[in-house]
Amino acid sequence: MIEFLTLLQVLDSSLRLATPLLLVCLAGLFSERAGIFDIGLEGKLLAAAFVSAAFAAITGSVWLGLLAGILASIMLSLLHGLASITLRGDQIISGVAINFLAAGLTVVVAQDLFGQGGRTPPLKSGGRFEPINFPGATSSKEMNEAGPLMQFYSELLSGHSLLVYVALLTVPISWFILYKTRYGLRLRAVGENPAAVDTAGISVRGLRYSAVIIGGVLCGIAGAYIATSLQANFTKDMSAGRGFIALAALIFAKWRPWYALSACLLFGFFFAVDTRFQNILLPAWFLSGFLILIALGLLSYVWKKDYLDKAVLGGLAVGISIIAFLVIFSVWDTGTSSQIKIPVVFIQSLPYVLTVVVLAGFVGKAIPPRAGGQPYVKER
Amino acid sequence: MDIMPKWVDIIIVPLLSLFLAAFLSALLIIAIGESPIAALNLMIEGTLLRSAGWGYMLYYTTNFIFTGLAVSVAFHAALFNIGGEGQAMIGGLGVALVCLFIPWPHWTLAIVGASIGAAVFGMIWAGLPAYLQAKRGSHIVITTIMFNFIAAGVLNFFLVDVLKPKGSMDPASANFPVSTHLPTFQDIASLFGFEKAFRSAPANVSFFIALLACVAVWYLIWRSPLGYEIRALGKSGPAARYAGVRPVKIIMIAMMISGALCGMMAINTTQGESERLILNFTEGAGFIGIAVALMGRSHPLGVLLAALLFGFLYQGGAELALWTKIPRELIVVIQALVILFTGALSLMVRAPLESFFMSLRKAKE
Known part of the structure; x- marks a missing residue:
């Protein structure tokens, strides 16, 4: 039988592994709800991870790193916006290009700046987001003696980096913005029927640009998290397909914020199980x-x-x-x-298999926003 | 109404996109502190001025022809096959099973068997997303991405738990029997008395199969009734349906041809080069197919030329990484820029040209 503490440790690492997925998933949510498909989430995540690690390594400040990572991610978002909103290009192709751009540029620039084969040097303490220990939490040494409630409090709730709590907070905030504000209503409308939004005198372009920029900010935070908190430096291709898993989670969640939280926690759990148990x-x-x-x-x-x-x-x-x-x-x-x-690979493939099953519509059909992927051409 | 003459659309637009990509890459090389001219010279020297360089270039080109054609066929049906990587991996599995478990007397027979194995496996792997698109309405881009990851899992499982020889630590299959080994360009050149040509380069006879595939795809798309139906569906779904084209059937067939072509890439890499099945043998060629198809305007001749260009870039990039401090990933950046300018930002390239030809026409009137 699995011990309670082991279970808590697995859930703890699920939460840590789910955090970047959640942020990227919500980034995709804003973008796709506004009718802009975003295959380039992976690229933005990777670019933000590199830029934040590089800035944190050079300046020694993790906050400057975070800011720079967000800015880098927004730049790529704007490129995606330019291609798919202003120039009415193919959103999928633009996303594919952004992924390659990030994969190539990060290594080229990292090699030029640091000369360590596409890595950044390990970050010192000021350049990382440290775990926050809640008041009264026991240290990991005394964890075995503590009672179950204390273990739950100290192991699972306490001891994460700031960005984990930020990610969890973005869920209710996204829900509130999307469902309780006028802006959110318009954003959802522009992904379903942009012509109607345009007729009401609201700028389709403005709304869509704002959505991709929000996506850029969220991907930026996620990138900073994987490079300065989950790990302590940038390594080549460190996003490791998380952008695509987040895309899968987005479909699994049927483009809704609270469901996105559960989907990302589930996928995070798969990865935690996969790393914890070999057999x-x-x-x-x-x-x-x-x-x-x-x-x-x-x-x-x-x-x-x-x-x-x-x-x-x-x-x-x-x-x-x-x-x-x-x-x-x-x-x-x-x-x-x-x-x-x-086999371990089976657990690793499970998120993708589940997403395909959901996409196939045998279990709870996933229906994307109706105007997704199509550029909006204003009538003249 | 065509604003521009056809030759501008076919030749000038891709060349202009390429020029823009090259210009930005040159800026990047300057920023690193190297000379773009010297870099280009080095690339040409290491690729076009040595027969071994050609041998490497044509090896890469063979992969890119297959994946480029695959993406093109899907493009003609207005489908975006982003799953070339996964289809090639499963195709490699097909090649390995055929080569390991069937005793082939001679490579000429083995290559036919391996091609069929690769094509059938790739076809199955593309067929499932195609079915989900045609019958269940799930977006083919998303399903093919998911199938890439699942394919990586399947390949990993087979290499680690099934095909790995006992006692080996390497996640790879056993070596294929000698009778399945394909003649390389070096072997072919030796037949004609040039023993020193193409020394140790991986290019092999599957290059000629890739050329055959170009001709076959050209015939299929522009000369056969099926190709007509594929193009009709791609241009306008409702019009094609009105003309009696069955979308479900065409989506299935177009994607399965696409998957078969991706799978056949594995005869070059797996049977031709490594002579056993290894992890990551696709090296991103499935994605490069997208750039090749966009650059080649989804025409087999264009695909061939674009594949040669990318073959040159890949071999040249390896040379750069060897002799300068420019890493190989520069090629990935160039590839991204080509996709960006020929695909997503194509209006930015075309709009000035269109207004130029518009003003020419007005001046004539």
């Missing part, structure tokens, strides 16, 4: 039974559908059942109580 064991018969149930579910769904559905989903069902039988086959000799090791 995850599941009862083999239980696992293959579960897989066969999914396969049967798919088969019953396609029973009365057309040829293509039968071919694709039926093929998927056959594939899943083959895996199920392989699982049973591999433990055939050792009896019904045997356990099977789940």
